Amino acid sequence: MYFADEPEHVSQLRDTLRRFNEKEAPREKRREWQAAQMWPRDVFAKLADLGVCGLTVPEEFGGLGQDWYAATAVIEELCRAGMFVSGPYIQCAFYGGGNISESGSQEQKETLLPKIAAGELLFAYGLSEPDTGGDLASVTTRAHLDDGGDTVVINGAKRWCTGADWADYILCFVNSDPDGDKYKNLSMVLVPSDAPGITRQTLTHQNLIYSHSFDVYFDDVRVPVANVLGGPEQWNQGWRSLAGRSLDVEKVEVAAMNFGLAQNAVEEAWAYAQQRRQFGKPISGHQAVRHELVQARTRLEACRHMLYHAAWLIDQGRPASVETSMAKLFIGETGVEIGIACQRILGAYGMSEEFDMAQTVQDLLGMPIVGGSSNMQKNNIANRLGLAQ
Ligand SMILES: Cc1cc2nc3c(=O)[nH]c(=O)nc-3n(C[C@H](O)[C@H](O)[C@H](O)COP(=O)(O)OP(=O)(O)OC[C@H]3O[C@@H](n4cnc5c(N)ncnc54)[C@H](O)[C@@H]3O)c2cc1C
Numbered sequence: 279m280y281f282a283d284e285p286e287h288v289s290q291l292r293d294t295l296r297r298f299n300e301k302e303a304p305r306e307k308r309r310e311w312q313a314a315q316m317w318p319r320d321v322f323a324k325l326a327d328l329g330v331c332g333l334t335v336p337e338e339f340g341g342l343g344q345d346w347y348a349a350t351a352v353i354e355e356l357c358r359a360g361m362f363v364s365g366p367y368i369q370c371a372f373y374g375g376g377n378i379s380e381s382g383s384q385e386q387k388e389t390l391l392p393k394i395a396a397g398e399l400l401f402a403y404g405l406s407e408p409d410t411g412g413d414l415a416s417v418t419t420r421a422h423l424d425d426g427g428d429t430v431v432i433n434g435a436k437r438w439c440t441g442a443d444w445a446d447y448i449l450c451f452v453n454s455d456p457d458g459d460k461y462k463n464l465s466m467v468l469v470p471s472d473a474p475g476i477t478r479q480t481l482t483h484q485n486l487i488y489s490h491s492f493d494v495y496f497d498d499v500r501v502p503v504a505n506v507l508g509g510p511e512q513w514n515q516g517w518r519s520l521a522g523r524s525l526d527v528e529k530v531e532v533a534a535m536n537f538g539l540a541q542n543a544v545e546e547a548w549a550y551a552q553q554r555r556q557f558g559k560p561i562s563g564h565q566a567v568r569h570e571l572v573q574a575r576t577r578l579e580a581c582r583h584m585l586y587h588a589a590w591l592i593d594q595g596r597p598a599s600v601e602t603s604m605a606k607l608f609i610g611e612t613g614v615e616i617g618i619a620c621q622r623i624l625g626a627y628g629m630s631e632e633f634d635m636a637q638t639v640q641d642l643l644g645m646p647i648v649g650g651s652s653n654m655q656k657n658n659i660a661n662r663l664g665l666a667q
Pocket residue numbers: 402403404405406410411412413437438439440441483485486491644647648649650651652653654657
């Protein structure tokens with residue numbers, strides 16, 4: 279294996295984003311956003327002005343050209359200040375830019391991608407349902423065609439739809455042929471979140487509190503057939519767009535959040551341990567604390583290698599299903615270990631809202647579940663590597 283320094287444009291991007299976090303997302307502001315369970319639109323607009331939403335959009339559609347490595351670094355850097363700006367970044371550049379670039383029709387690319395590159399469109403994922411989690415091909419939200427095939431009509435319920443109130447579109451994964459074979463009976467439909475027939479109910483949760491998540495009910499919601507992701511010819515082909523390259527990108531995106539959050543935990547504990555004194559010296563001078571911190575940094579370093587190797591494979595257009603699952607699995611589980619160890623180092627203050635730690639740990643605890651649980655990643659790795667069962 280060959281190692282090299284990061285490309286200069288990525289190092290520059292990191293410097294810019296570190297300054298951005300310091301100026302726009304200091305801890306006192308993050309505490310306000312946390313209390314209100316909201317993300318700051320004005321700060322996101324300033325982020326979009328840096329051009330980073332264009333990192334997942336081809337140049338011909340107004341982007342900077344797809345650079346998944348750099349876009350991964352953006353998530354990592356933003357997450358070092360929590361989820362408040364990184365959440366909407368992902369819902370624009372990854373949910374929108376990733377899916378539309380890969381699977382959108384020419385018309386969808388031409389109309390949506392330039393706005394995504396400018397940070398003007400946000401997307402919510404409508405995948406999970408009350409009775410459907412990991413087994414997404416079993417969704418029961420039903421779609422049928424009407425008006426001689428010109429209109430899609432949707433009925434059913436989605437659960438945990440993050441940002442369903444402020445997203446411009448819900449990427450709604452539906453069963454479009456109840457008599458069809460599993461995996462060949464699914465479609466992805468772009469549904470404007472204010473379409474008539476949509477109602478919402480807020481869910482409460484401890485993690486990812488940059489936004490509310492919702493139960494979203496679809497009652498005879500009608501959208502033009504042109505809103506099928508990829509256009510009308512992709513009717514019943516939705517599994518291909520969900521489980522293709524976008525899934526690899528999704529795993530890397532969640533792993534990048536995870537890594538950024540874990541890094542925030544280590545940095546906070548590292549700084550605290552050198553400032554907090556007990557028994558006549560900084561607690562970082564007590565060997566047990568010292569070792570814990572070094573162990574956390576070592577784990578982080580392993581996560582970094584796995585994350586960026588997976589992102590690099592995607593940029594190279596190489597098969598990456600195994601490596602992206604391994605990265606999602608390893609960083610998810612390791613992130614929890616890092617978070618809990620770092621929280622202990624802060625003692626009582628690890629539970630206090632005066633520090634990021636308590637929220638960071640809540641976010642880390644959810645990471646092995648969201649975006650495909652650790653067990654799902656293990657199943658994928660075992661299947662891809664041909665392990666007999
Ligand atoms: C705050 C938050 C925000 C979210 N945002 C969104 C969103 O925006 N859009 C969206 O669509 N979803 C969203 N989700 C849902 C999330 O993606 C799901 O929770 C996740 O896919 C897992 O589904 P589940 O919780 O129903 O677990 P289940 O699939 O019911 O699994 C429960 C447990 O059983 C295990 N398990 C299940 N099947 C197997 C198997 N075959 N082999 C081994 N183990 C198995 C799982 O690993 C897990 O540990 C969000 C969730 C949260 C908490």
